Amino acid sequence: MTLNIDLDDLEFEDAIELKQRHISVEQMRTFEGYMAEIFEALGMNSHTPGTEDTPKRFLKAMLDATEGYDGDPNLIKVFPSEHPNGSKSHLSQVIEGPIHFFSLCEHHAFPFFGQAYVGYIANEHILGLSKLTRLVRVFAKRFSVQERITQQIASSLEAILQPQGVAVYLEANHLCMAMRGVRESSAITRTTAWRGEYEVSAELRSEFFATTNLRP
Ligand SMILES: Nc1nc2c(ncn2[C@@H]2O[C@H](COP(=O)(O)OP(=O)(O)OP(=O)(O)O)[C@@H](O)[C@H]2O)c(=O)[nH]1
Numbered sequence: 001m002t003l004n005i006d007l008d009d010l011e012f013e014d015a016i017e018l019k020q021r022h023i024s025v026e027q028m029r030t031f032e033g034y035m036a037e038i039f040e041a042l043g044m045n046s047h048t049p050g051t052e053d054t055p056k057r058f059l060k061a062m063l064d065a066t067e068g069y070d071g072d073p074n075l076i077k078v079f080p081s082e083h084p085n086g087s088k089s090h091l092s093q094v095i096e097g098p099i100h101f102f103s104l105c106e107h108h109a110f111p112f113f114g115q116a117y118v119g120y121i122a123n124e125h126i127l128g129l130s131k132l133t134r135l136v137r138v139f140a141k142r143f144s145v146q147e148r149i150t151q152q153i154a155s156s157l158e159a160i161l162q163p164q165g166v167a168v169y170l171e172a173n174h175l176c177m178a179m180r181g182v183r184e185s186s187a188i189t190r191t192t193a194w195r196g197e198y199e200v201s202a203e204l205r206s207e208f209f210a211t212t213n214l215r216p
């Protein structure tokens, strides 16, 4: 797809973002037209000063909310552990959280959002703590389901670090259940993924929840 950048029409940063997402300016204009038609049909007067740019703003917001598709977890840098060849008798956990995340449910394209807690037991490598947050966001900022994000975080951390174990816990509110459908606004969806030592040790799982002040 070619990018024919019209700077009168588009800010420079937007053009770069579109290029990264393989979306052309022409496509964006077409999408804006579709969105204007949909918003009008739903009842919006799209000719007021407040709403005339709403289709464009909405599309930009959707680009932002789905920028996880651009992320590559394999680029995350690791460091050698201070205790190489991590001994099984030293199953000390690194636990990060709450890591706030926002995602879009792939069934309704409505947001779901909440907090993730990620733990691991190092082997030969560790990573910078901020990378755990980056990892969560790479998988959350897509159209997805909570179960998949949970498993993807666990799998990619396993692949990056080859640790002795990985624990992932997510809790979220799903607007598709709160704003529509069953209209259950207080229910929280909880998902877990356990890998390695966490799979076999109830004690490690309890320690993970105790450290994060969560109830198992
Ligand atoms: N497993 C799972 N389901 C989800 C997630 N987010 C939304 N859903 C569910 O996806 C389902 C889609 O079901 P459908 O019956 O096809 O859609 P629907 O008629 O809009 O369903 P209702 O929400 O029950 O009105 C719903 O039950 C949602 O609650 C998620 O992260 N994981």
Ligand SMILES: [Zn+2]
Binding pocket: 105, 106, 107, 108, 109, 110, 174, 176, 177
């Ligand atoms: Zn949904």
